[in-house]
Amino acid sequence: MPGPNEKLVRLSEAEAARLFEFYGQAETEILNELNKGLLKGNDTRYLQGMLQNVQAILNDLLNGSQQWCEEALPQVYIAGAEAAGEQIEAAGGRVIAGFGAIHQQAARVLAESALNRFNDLTSFIGRRVNDIYRALALENVRGSVVGYKSWQQVAKNYREQLAEQGITGFKDVKGRQWNMRSYADMVSRTTTMEAHLEGTKNRLLEHDRDLVKISRHSNPCPLCRPWEGQILSLTGRTEGYRTLDEAKGFGLFHPRCKHAFGLFLPELAGEPEETKSMSQISRESEAAKKDYLEFTKEQRQVNEARKQWQKYMVRLPNDTPKTFSAFLSMKRANSEKYQELQQLYREVGSAIKG
């Protein structure tokens, strides 16, 4: 049976997946609009319609994101806080009824900062589509002056770019590049994790509980392995324990982390927990980092394959496997069918480039 922490992590993941799906659909719709527009690049009125359609998709996306930030995030936060409440009760403590101002405020801050990030993304996509529109509209004016269909080259360049990269080029504050799906995925996963950890933490602190225990998993993420089962102080006020922030500095609760924490009561703990020495943690962390590099390398390869699949879907919608997992297994096996598909992709590509 899954423990309370595991249920929480699953709730967070389900909420993140919902948003990922939503952004994935919007990205496909916008790409369709753009590709249709680029084929009719000499029809300025059609292009204006395209611009309006994309804007409508982006507005829907932003409304949906806002709803998600205002409903799903607080829900995950409250679930995190409730889990902490149950732990306090199970330990014989009395739980303060309801969720007061500190919780409301914490949930609001989380929602606002997530919404800002989604806002940045949709504004960026809007500007990019507007740039494409403007470039084509200007070429149309130029074409009517010089009597030469110069828009076709511009449209072809954009078509190639979109087929190769999708709608990418969005950079976050750290300068990393994202596409719509990957950015939405990263933001939703990190914010839901934060929301449930913050909920638990604030509820425990509200009841004057400072010590937590890090969850254990059958197949832990490597960076967190050294911290499994360790007891940490939320604030640093309990002597003899390392702090949550210190552990985060070592990589605990990295993006896509599966871990969580729950209340720890020394008086109820049967077996005295072994607290690892700093040198032991450092030693284990070094080893874990190596594993983590392998682990992220594997993840990177899957991400690369996913991007490739998306490009194939755009260029060869009828020949590419409909699901990513089918594409991935075909690619991993390097089957005859996969080689044929690659060949076809190149052929159609050079036909587009003509």
Ligand SMILES: [Zn+2]
């Ligand atoms: Zn982890």
